Amino acid sequence: MLAQDDFFLAPGIEWFHLGPVIALVSGALVLLVVGALTPRWPRGLYAYVTALTAAVAGGLAVFNWNDITDDGVSTLVGGALAFDTFAQMITITVCAATLLVALVTDDELRRAGKDGPEVYALFLIAATGAVVMGSANDLILLFLGLETLSLALYVLAASDRERPTSQEAGIKYFVLGGFASAFFLYGIALIYGGTQSTNIGEIIGSFQTSVLLDGKDTLVLAGIALLIVGLGFKVAAVPFHMWTPDVYQGAPTNVTAFMASVGKAGAFAAMLRVLVIALPFHRDDWRPAIWVLAVLSLVIGSVLAVVQTDVKRMLAYSSISHAGFILVGVEAAGHNAGELAPGDGMPSVLTYLLLYSVLTVGSFAVVSLVARNNGGDTSLDAFKGLAQRRPTIALALTVFLLAQAGVPLTSGFIAKWGVIQAAVEEESYAIAIIAMVAAVVAAFLYLRIMVSTWLETGAESTEREAVPFSTGVAVFSAAAFTLLIGVWPGWLLDAAESVTTYAK
């Protein structure tokens, strides 16, 4: 496009509004460059720099949010990035998850004697990718965000050099992820072919203004299909979920937590941007596909989760089931996509992502505590007797598990209620009932972990789990947040409602 212009105008760059991205990238650069040039930093400093970076980025997102409430939505950098509460909410989600993961990672690495800046830098880079995915207003930029996130995650998954399963996870994720990215990119190309643009605002415009010729429509439909495959892989929806259990189980636990929170948040943000925001004119074409993905993920994720014996693998399958729940919200958003009153679908998805991210990081943090005590064993047996050894940690784990099961007075209930309510509001009763029944099946899995934790006694010789300070802080604040939102969700729902006014 640029080449066709007679003169090139550099886009104005709103530096302050780009604050979160700049903060995350600077943090990563500081860690990489300064970390490489200086001797090993004193204990925990890498993690604290990471956590601080994430906190600053999240704080800047809150400032941005206020600007948006005052001045309305807009686009940045010549229409490449959307500046709306949608983007800020994803940014806050990603930053919160990154902060918590950094705290957990600190103990994990230092105890293994592998402390170093690389992993943290990769976390921040991946977080940048997720934030870009959430704010992209151009499919190419969205793809860049996706690749930034994915490439960092491939390396992170393989970052435990001593465990072959970690290497295996990395390779598996890389090969399959590469495929998915190719699908996604080809989808973008076809959409470009059909609409003459990769910019989301212009894509919408092309549907509004142009007369649809037959061939163009086919291109767009094929593009949508490929995009759904690519996105389905990234969000780990059935039938594109095959990589999830192996990668989740094989990757270091802190990385798994990161994948399940930041990875999912970014991917779902991209899905909303692409399907709901960019392609509302084809909502009746892509919505049935999302419906099928949601139902399959719910049913297969829940059922397969129940028969696992390894807690990490269980949580991997449960994350598939959660993806199904979020897809229920996406499906609900699809009913009125692009209209003035788009319904509760989008707010419910974004709320779910935030709440689930905190929950899942908390759960995996406890898993990492237990695993460390047992030489990396994450089977159900390792959790036996945890309540006797560490009642507080067991209680926190119980809070996370109950929340994942959707028991009232926890954030998980609010999240589930939100998506189901959005679906029921659009009269998608069937999917709502399937989702709730799947939640009951999944509840059995959480009960199994709780039975091991509370009702069974571990071997006498098992030592008490060491609970290092920063992991303790992460677990405690995640649990407190889970309960707080469960009792007092009003402010978050209020905030989430504004995401339906998005920039394009």
Add this chain to the structure above:
Amino acid sequence: MNGEALDFPILSMLVFMPVAGAVIITLLSKRRPEYMKLVAAVSSVATGAMSIWLTAEFNGHESGFQFVSKHSWIEQWGISWHLGVDGISLFLILLTGVLFPLAILGIDPHNDDPAKNKPYLAWLLLLEAGVMGSFMSLDLFLFFVFFEIVLVPMYFLIGGWGYEGRVQAATKFFLYTMIGSAFMLVSIMATVFIASRNGVGHVTFDLVEIAEHAEFAASTGRWLFFGFAVAFAVKVPIFPLHTWLPDAHTQAPTAGSVVLAGVMLKLGTYGLLRFGLYLFPEASLWSRHLWLSLAVIGIIYGAIAATMQKDLKRLVAYSSVAHLGFIVLGIFAVTSQSITGAVMQMVNHGVSTGALFLLVGMIYERRHTRQIADLKGIQSVAPIFAAAFMIVMLSSIGVPGLNGFVGEYLILIGSFMSARWYVVVASTGVILAALYLLWAYQRVFHGEPDEANKTFAELKLKEAAVLLPFIAVIVFAGVYPKPILERIEPAVDALITHVEDKTGYESPQPAAVATISEEGE
């Protein structure tokens, strides 16, 4: 007297008092078990006292909700903290308030480690708060929250302090109830959205507002009702969804069984009244023959199954299935007497079955068995114990002069007018109840005690103190039920009027039968 005149938010306090107790217990040091017991006692007794006070202050002539407390909770979704009491819920709240202190103070969890008491007491108190909240909620969301949250403490009570098959029983209990709730959750939301478009005008979860203003098309209302009904049918439990109950009751610790039978099953029957008949009158009437049939099947099936049990606790559990069948029969007969009787019978069943579980628990403590075949001739070594068992058992059978008779009689006579042939079959259930309970009594208490039963200890003072309130209620409500019935009746009549207004159904009026309140005198 009325809610407006009362500054003290007593209903909210009934929920928060046990929660406060549970929180304090959690914070107490593990090494001071005596303080834990003290805190549990104080908070549960205070809750009980408040529930008694509530009953005293309750205006028996008013049919609407009293002591209403309403605060906006989640404004975005139209959800409020909305509590209220009427004649239907009043005695269930009283029952909850009184039963819990007895269960907490009177029954020790059978474990040797006093440190384990801490979560036990905390869970019991949280359970009390949840049950209280369920009975008082006038907001669909709030009700669902309470209805669902009671699963968690009960799960841990059964799983942590139950008998040999406890983990499996607890899991079964949790999943069964949750699958019912899954349907109810979707139904609640659909009800709210459909109601907002048909008569209510805005999105609100307020029960009263929806029940009064919403106009559901017949087919819609039936689907919505079905979602609610599944959840309640599991909770009651109505045949054939009852299979979780014998396991949960048998494996639960004594206090758990007492609470489970005493108040938690009533969540189901109460729900059928409040969220079935009140919210969906048309659908309830439309499907009543289904419910009546299932109720009668439950009565007969529960009785036959109880007769065949070898385990005393399991026998009592199956007797619950039969008794709850009577309550469901009374509800769906939809006459003033039958529903008044059903409400009364909810309380009666709580008292008598609660006491039966208590007594079976005492037997287990002494003999470490619940098998009927292992017990023999206890009457001759422990006559007072046997007498207490006898009174409670007779109340459960429904012998005139004791509370069980009043409720069962009202249900049968009330239902006779509208569901004659169901009553004919159900009445045989009364006889079967006498059969299985008396037969069990005969096997356990009569005859010459063998070696193992010779040392069966007599009723201790503490045990007697726990049993005494039960027996007092059994006798009082049997001899003089008027103060109870006259508080229940206005609310029931209002409910029937509501059903009649909404559907054009005419509840059969008893021409020859004297009204109940006169009968009591």
